[in-house]
Amino acid sequence: MTASDAAAPDAAAPDAAAPDATAPAGTDRPAPDRPVPAWRLVAGKELGDLLGRIGRRPVTRTLAVVGVFGLLIPLRFSGTANLPAFFAAFTAFLPARLVAIDAYAGERERGTLEALLASPLSDRAIAVGKVAAATAYGVARGWLFLAVWLASAGLLRATGLAPRAPLPTPAVLVAVVVAAVVVAFGAALFGVYQSAQAPSVRAIVESGGLLRLVVILVVFFVVPWVLGLLSPDGTAPALPVPGGGGVSADALVDALAVRPAAVAAAAAGAALAGLGWLWWLARATLRRTGREALALVGTDPDGARRSRRRRAGGPRS
Amino acid sequence: MAVAEPPAIQCTALTRHFGALRAVDGVDLTVPPGVVFGFLGPNGAGKTTTIRLLLGLLPPTAGHLRVLGHDLPAGGRAVRARTGTVLEHHGLYEGLSARRTLEFAAGAHGLGPRTAAARVTEVVGRMGLADRLDDRPQALSRGMRQRMAVARALLAAPDLLILDEPTNGLDAEAAAGLRAAVRDLAAGGTTVFYTTHILGEAERFCDLVTVVRRGRVLGTGAPADLRRRAPVRAVRLEGPDLAARLGLLDGVPAAWTAVAPEVVRADVDGVDGVARLVAALAAAGVALHRVEPEGQTLEAAFLDLVAGDAPGPAT
Numbered sequence: 001m002t003a004s005d006a007a008a009p010d011a012a013a014p015d016a017a018a019p020d021a022t023a024p025a026g027t028d029r030p031a032p033d034r035p036v037p038a039w040r041l042v043a044g045k046e047l048g049d050l051l052g053r054i055g056r057r058p059v060t061r062t063l064a065v066v067g068v069f070g071l072l073i074p075l076r077f078s079g080t081a082n083l084p085a086f087f088a089a090f091t092a093f094l095p096a097r098l099v100a101i102d103a104y105a106g107e108r109e110r111g112t113l114e115a116l117l118a119s120p121l122s123d124r125a126i127a128v129g130k131v132a133a134a135t136a137y138g139v140a141r142g143w144l145f146l147a148v149w150l151a152s153a154g155l156l157r158a159t160g161l162a163p164r165a166p167l168p169t170p171a172v173l174v175a176v177v178v179a180a181v182v183v184a185f186g187a188a189l190f191g192v193y194q195s196a197q198a199p200s201v202r203a204i205v206e207s208g209g210l211l212r213l214v215v216i217l218v219v220f221f222v223v224p225w226v227l228g229l230l231s232p233d234g235t236a237p238a239l240p241v242p243g244g245g246g247v248s249a250d251a252l253v254d255a256l257a258v259r260p261a262a263v264a265a266a267a268a269g270a271a272l273a274g275l276g277w278l279w280w281l282a283r284a285t286l287r288r289t290g291r292e293a294l295a296l297v298g299t300d301p302d303g304a305r306r307s308r309r310r311r312a313g314g315p316r317s
Numbered sequence: 318m319a320v321a322e323p324p325a326i327q328c329t330a331l332t333r334h335f336g337a338l339r340a341v342d343g344v345d346l347t348v349p350p351g352v353v354f355g356f357l358g359p360n361g362a363g364k365t366t367t368i369r370l371l372l373g374l375l376p377p378t379a380g381h382l383r384v385l386g387h388d389l390p391a392g393g394r395a396v397r398a399r400t401g402t403v404l405e406h407h408g409l410y411e412g413l414s415a416r417r418t419l420e421f422a423a424g425a426h427g428l429g430p431r432t433a434a435a436r437v438t439e440v441v442g443r444m445g446l447a448d449r450l451d452d453r454p455q456a457l458s459r460g461m462r463q464r465m466a467v468a469r470a471l472l473a474a475p476d477l478l479i480l481d482e483p484t485n486g487l488d489a490e491a492a493a494g495l496r497a498a499v500r501d502l503a504a505g506g507t508t509v510f511y512t513t514h515i516l517g518e519a520e521r522f523c524d525l526v527t528v529v530r531r532g533r534v535l536g537t538g539a540p541a542d543l544r545r546r547a548p549v550r551a552v553r554l555e556g557p558d559l560a561a562r563l564g565l566l567d568g569v570p571a572a573w574t575a576v577a578p579e580v581v582r583a584d585v586d587g588v589d590g591v592a593r594l595v596a597a598l599a600a601a602g603v604a605l606h607r608v609e610p611e612g613q614t615l616e617a618a619f620l621d622l623v624a625g626d627a628p629g630p631a632t
Contacts, residue, residue, distance in 0.1 A: 020440060020597060032429070032450075033429030033430065033432050035424060035427050035428060035429050036424050036429075036430065038425070041424045044421075045410070045413070045417075045421045048410075048412060048413050048417055049410040049411070049412035049413050051412065052410075052411070052412025052413055052453070053411055053412035054412075110410075110411065111405075111406030111407075111408070112406065112408050112409070112410055114404045114405075114406065114408065115402065115404055115406070115407075115408025115466075115469075116408075117372075118372050118374070118397060118400075118402040118404065119397060119422065119425040119426070120394055120397040120398035120425060120426060120427075121425045122394065125448070137476055211628075226558050243467040254403060267360040291374045291375075291393070292374065292375055292376060294374075295375050296335075296375070305612055
């Protein structure tokens with residue numbers, strides 16, 4: 001029997017919707033044994049392997065983070081009810097990134113990447129599966145944070161132990177549920193992009209540490225602070241301007257509100273720029289995760305660079 | 318008229334450079350289907366790079382490569398679908414049970430979940446590890462992990478099985494079991510591409526071998542043919558009362574030692590040395606029942622080939 005023969009029963013499996021003239025009336029026919037789509041197969045493997053290696057640590061860590069950033073800090077600083085929402089997005093970002101940077105570099109270190117590349121799975125299915133797994137894990141962690149936070153705060157309020165336990169507005173809640181997906185996807189895509197060409201996870205962690213710190217600081221602290229979500233009274237701070245003095249961020253928002261077209265254009269521009277970046281990153285990730293590019297990591301940097309240039313517009317196996 | 322089957326692997330002037338390093342340098346190979354083909358060479362000979370080329374993971378820098386009827390690297394995916402591989406690392410995932418890893422591998426070959434589960438149980442049962450399927454690799458011995466890796470390679474009933482030093486680190490019993498399993502597969506028509514640097518293993522196990530060094534082919538043939546190319550350094554002679562008769566002769570053209578009254582071992586310099594010795598003994602009227610050159614092993618042939626491969630310009 002050949003491999004194609006082995007796969008044949010699946011390919012030739014009868015369509016469940018088609019009538020079976022040979023089956024007696026009332027007989028239950030088993031559902032066809034269809035192959036799992038390749039990217040889902042890879043994503044399932046990634047998540048199973050990850051959870052098998054790390055065990056229950058994510059749950060205990062989430063509980064600790066919720067306790068500190070979701071309940072204690074907001075209780076101490078009144079008026080920061082929406083602060084935990086940003087930590088929910090943050091808890092989607094970090095796990096997605098950690099899983100993503102392990103996607104290829106971790107497998108390379110553990111010695112399993114060659115066996116994966118020797119399988120008939122396409123380059124694209126492997127890459128998409130790894131991005132999907134990292135995204136799903138990040139989203140799950142972010143949503144777990146939200147769920148535990150809401151449940152804890154609700155319980156504290158209901159029992160009267162902490163009547164001022166912070167709860168978000170519905171609008172913020174919806175925004176964070178969506179933001180967790182976007183943040184996790186971006187982190188996953190960028191992490192897989194880095195992971196593909198790195199010899200080890202440590203190499204990624206040690207590269208660009210300062211830049212990463214600045215990005216995290218801006219996205220998760222400066223932006224919420226400018227929007228007034230980190231201030232105790234919930235108002236935006238005055239932004240310093242060169243030459244002294246300052247302009248209130250609220251005043252800036254009010255000024256923009258009278259020019260809705262400009263605001264809409266700016267928002268559309270920002271959204272397009274974000275989508276463009278994701279599009280570029282997705283294409284670059286697919287190029288970096290081609291088998292040839294992966295097989296060259298650690299062998300000859302010059303050869304790898306030449307290969308990447310050549311493959312930029314070339315066919316994929 | 319019977320039509321000859323096309324080779325399972327055929328490559329012409331196959332070359333792969335990494336910058337200035339010539340990992341594979343003009344290799345010509347023809348591997349008929351259904352044989353156990355030994356690809357022998359020391360560490361750094363280009364064995365792993367050749368495997369990557371065969372699997373379509375890397376394109377050759379030059380030359381032509383055709384595997385299972387597909388030109389590479391364009392047909393890489395089709396080749397991988399019909400090929401089972403056991404690479405240097407067993408490739409089992411630390412976080413997954415052996416069952417989950419093997420079901421994933423079966424799914425990657427297009428089997429549905431139920432078919433994959435049944436196939437995994439069947440193949441692992443053949444390897445004698447059915448009761449260890451739910452263990453993670455950390456709980457398995459090295460030999461068991463290697464057998465699991467072989468089981469994974471067999472899930473899709475491959476036409477070509479690539480084994481990269483599969484007996485490394487195995488005890489003698491486990492290695493013998495693995496070789497027996499591979500032999501059965503070859504008897505069933507699977508072509509086996511087997512890399513090793515253990516020459517004794519290749520001598521006993523392979524139908525055909527190629528010796529490579531620094532990416533170049535130094536010799537190809539059946540192990541017995543290669544052995545015969547090894548230089549003869551000694552010869553074992555048997556004859557009636559041979560030791561005593563040699564002791565009475567002057568000018569025997571070789572240093573010799575008595576192994577038994579009728580058996581003598583003499584040092585010679587190649588086949589010509591054997592001929593001179595036998596001729597001299599015949600001229601002296603010494604009868605011989607048996608003349609058996611010694612030291613013609615695959616290892617001796619390998620060392621002779623390697624010695625003849627003088628280092629070229631720095632690569």
